[in-house]
Amino acid sequence: MRDFRIAPSLLSADFACLGQEVRDVIAAGADIIHFDVMDNHYVPNLTVGPLVCEAIRPHTQAPIDVHLMVKPVDSLVPMFAKAGADIITFHPEASEHIDRTLGLIKESGCKAGLVFNPGTSLSYLDHVMDKIDMVLIMSVNPGFGGQSFIPHALEKVRAARQRIDEYTAKHGGEIWLEVDGGIKVDNIAAVAAAGADTFVAGSAIYGQPDYQAVIAAMRAELAKVA
Ligand code: DX5
Numbered sequence: 573m574r575d576f577r578i579a580p581s582l583l584s585a586d587f588a589c590l591g592q593e594v595r596d597v598i599a600a601g602a603d604i605i606h607f608d609v610m611d612n613h614y615v616p617n618l619t620v621g622p623l624v625c626e627a628i629r630p631h632t633q634a635p636i637d638v639h640l641m642v643k644p645v646d647s648l649v650p651m652f653a654k655a656g657a658d659i660i661t662f663h664p665e666a667s668e669h670i671d672r673t674l675g676l677i678k679e680s681g682c683k684a685g686l687v688f689n690p691g692t693s694l695s696y697l698d699h700v701m702d703k704i705d706m707v708l709i710m711s712v713n714p715g716f717g718g719q720s721f722i723p724h725a726l727e728k729v730r731a732a733r734q735r736i737d738e739y740t741a742k743h744g745g746e747i748w749l750e751v752d753g754g755i756k757v758d759n760i761a762a763v764a765a766a767g768a769d770t771f772v773a774g775s776a777i778y779g780q781p782d783y784q785a786v787i788a789a790m791r792a793e794l795a796k797v798a
């Protein structure tokens with residue numbers, strides 16, 4: 573059985589008390605903090621930068637998973653590494669030199685990953701698997717929380733699972749497969765069955781008063797997946 577990780581997205585948290593929101597969700601059983609960075613250029617929304625990452629860093633030991641929805645990418649990488657990011661992912665269309673950006677993330681001491689929009693081909697993985705620690709499949713178009721899960725993302729998850737398994741069987745190592753957008757208690761098992769091991773959930777968790785109950789319900793669903 574795969575290890576399953578739940579990564580609440582702070583995008584739906586109360587921004588007036590982010591430190592508390594981080595502590596609460598980890599205490600409620602989450603594994604990772606998903607940190608959505610939007611620049612009003614690559615995506616039509618504007619969120620938070622390295623200063624806020626640095627501010628939440630002392631509030632948890634859990635990995636901070638920085639999802640960069642920005643263009644250009646490279647100048648922000650060292651800033652987020654310094655601000656305490658553990659994982660940094662970016663969208664391949666947003667970088668002129670994907671291999672260089674991945675290298676930059678690894679050199680800065682973080683795990684690196686590529687993010688695939690619903691319309692983006694997985695072929696961007698073809699020549700860079702050796703530098704990848706995480707593949708992130710978007711099941712919504714990036715920019716906003718609270719959107720509906722796009723069902724054809726499941727095929728993409730299956731295809732990504734196959735690529736990862738083939739690569740790691742040959743070369744070893746570990747590559748996480750994360751899915752982001754519209755994940756709820758009632759679809760998380762299907763996403764896991766398609767091959768995901770790491771689940772971002774923003775509104776499903778932070779939109780409810782009892783974070784622990786939601787995370788427990790998600791884990792109960794995941795336990796049904798062999
Ligand atoms: C969307 C973000 C997601 C978002 C998920 O662009 O990357 O992380 O916060 O939110 P939900 O779970 O509400 O779809």
Ligand code: ZN
Nearest residue numbers: 608639752772
């Ligand atoms: Zn995200």
